[in-house]
Amino acid sequence: MPVHLSNSEVDMLVDPAGLLEDVESVLRDQGVVAPARLSLEHSGSWLGVMPSAGQGFYAVKVVGVYPGNPERGLPLVRGRLLLVDAGTGDLLLEADAEAPTGWRTAAATALALRLLGGTRGVLGVIGAGVQAEYHLRLLTHVYRYSRVLVYSRTRSRAEELAARYGGEAVGHEELLRSADTVVAATTARSPVVLGRLLRSGAVVASVGAPRPVRELDRGTLQRARCVLVDTREGVLSESSDVDEELVEIVELREALRGKNCPAGEIRVYKSVGTAVLDLAIALHLYRRLARRDS
Template sequence: MEVLWLDQEEVKSVVDMHSDMVVVESAFRQHGLGKVQMPPKSYLYYTAYNGDLRTMPAYLEEEDITGVKIVNVHPGNPMRGLPTVMALIILISPETGAPVAIMDGTYLTDIRTGAAGGTAAKYLARKDSKVIGLVGAGNQARTQLEALLEVFEPELVRITSRTRESCEKFIEEMKDLSPCEIRYEDSVQKVCDCDILVTTTPTRKPIVKADWIKAGTHINAIGADAVGKEELDPELLIRSKIIVDDMVQALHSGEVNVPLSKHYISENDIHAQLGEVIAGKKPGRTSEDEITIFDSTGLAIQDVATAHMVYERAVKEGLGREVRMF
């Protein structure tokens, strides 16, 4: 038996943000309709190395595609010359359980997370949003902005990060993609003067204060993806409409996990899962003044849907190499 192996460059060559937003939105819709099997991601914690490892299986029943992602998060890796996040995705045959393809999931994780943020903003942000704010200047900031540019026509992008150098690098790399000015700001508060705010940091202490956020803002909270992480002032969650990607995962490791554990909010304060909004089962934004928050933990359905698209395109183009298993 042989399995198709695809490296990162091959994955990159066949995936684009526009196409991925289509498959990710479809995956969320199936999730909202209850047509997926997806246990919450499981974690191993390597406290001595400030890292963790996660396994993420999913089965999209409507499309009959299944697989699992294995992914790490090690914030100290850049000092070793390695990415903070590295991932491997295995596509499986639902019929036989045999592996069909093994591919790099590092870039795929970045683009599918961006696609989820763009899709959330499509349904939750004001249609006339003109200013985007980015807190964080890493890979996730890049794909989040790329996805938002698929949906909106901003006039200004504000960005801040731990260092001005990282922001200037981001601005240089993104100048050909963004049709508008990308401006460095020296504080998170200045970046919060926006219509759509995206936070992509690994912080465990809130960095966005409630009184910095104006009425009508939409927030993509991307950074909190493990127990104890939070980027937003709990007071902000209290006065916002909260939409999570998956209820079970969010309660455990999303932006809401710390405010829930400290009883600032309850599970009843969570309005919906994104898939329920996309499927029309629950409303999204209902006024121009309400603040909406998308709590993104990252779902295995996003990975499997994207990986399946990559696999089909790679086969069509004759990419990859067959590896004998047995």
């Protein structure tokens, strides 16, 4: 029988350092594949299906956006993550999608920051939602920052999130001027990372959702010679944050295999999500369960 995991059970099961190793292993594996996701709309809602395969397994994430749910007391976004044995078709694992998505996105960011030199100094996080929470949870575990700053348009949310990670809530401009590493995890429709305010040598990770979300301004790109991305196709087709005419683009998988992303005055990583990472977190959870139960 497959194991069923709630979001809270996923949170208890994940080993942040081990997850980084598993995500890196999957990203380095040239046999891991993930076709373009299938999406459709019906009755005012949106559904996406994201398959991937590798290392003897299939992973499939099915996630939907249901605008009427908040009025019903239900989550706006709901989804499930499945892990299937590619040899037998056995369903091995089924989990709520929110926590696995948060963990795997933050783990990919952590790998990018390691490559770009964003693992020390002052960490600044823009946003106070689910992705901001998971990034703080993972990054403060695997790296040692001297200070943690949080900015949100809702001051009380920034204060609550910062307090959980020994940080402080600050203003938008103060964060951009002070942080050595900036993580933007928002649903903003106009840029929240302003290149003119960033300190020289700053590292930026933008993990905002696809259009109409927009987090990086033109000045940020102009100061970066290259942008590291989770997938070239995904970022260029789904996001307005990266302009090929302004910067070179290198995928995270390519960088982990040795391709150089030339440094400018600042360094930038942009992600919109890839099913390859869903396979990585599903395998991590499955292996953690096997070790726990052995």
